[in-house]
Amino acid sequence: MHTKLYLIRHGETEGADAKRYKGHIDVPLSQNGVRQMQRLSKYIHKLIAHSSQSTELNAVYTSDLSRAVKSAEIIAKPHGLKPVVIKDLKERNFGIWEGMSFDEIKHKYSEEFDAWTDNPLKFSPMRGESTVEVKDRAIAALGKILSKHNYQSTDKNSPGSENIAIVSHGGINRIVLCHLLGIPLENIFRIEQDFAAVNIIEFYDDYPVVKLINYRVPSKQPAGKQNTERRTQTGKIQNA
DSSP states (O other): EEEEEEEEEEOBTTTTTGOOOTTTOOOBHHHHHHHHHHHHHHHHHHHHHHHHOOEEEEEEEEOSSSSHHHHHHHHHHHGOOOEEOOOOGGGOOOGEEEEEEEHHHHHHHHHHHHHHSSSSSTTOOSSSSSHHHHHHHHHHHHHHHHHHHOOOOOOTTTOEEEEEEEEEEEEEEEHHHHHHHHHGGGGGOOOOOOOOHHHHOOEEEEEEEEEEEEEOOOSSTTTSSSOOBBBBBTSSSSSO
């Protein structure tokens, strides 16, 4: 008996093709993003229904940004659940860089840009957060969530095996995956997280086993339209 986590990135957002750092900017899902999440919702519902363990989704957690909330609502609806909002699952705050493209940052804030490339994990833009700061809040939030659903909980009313979903953002998911895989944080730039992608992690006692990474339910639209992120030569990711 164990806990299974469906770690999900929200669907495509409006204006995604512009490839800008959105961070805390509250942009809604695009129509395609809604369709992506509907396909993923059906996929997850089918997986859980045919599980040899728990056959229900017990809880859905989400960032408080609307693109994640709407995505979480689509995941939760077939299970009669209401998503629980956790603010610390919010995407990284890029401060004065919010809404800018990679090239705009490079040209307008050249000194800060150089500091960022020299220390990408600890540098924070003005009024923003560093990757390390985001990790601290995200992993703390993850720990609180898992403590509620771990079958070893000291709560006598805690069920034996549960399925839970977390709907968050590309940056948060990469950080969580690095943490669960036990690899250094700088490896976040080696992990893809496409729109409406799901990662599946099973917890045996306190030991996480990553079963699936960055799976997207196929659609009929041409390949290449699903992921609008572009990885730069320095390893940074646009459209976070």
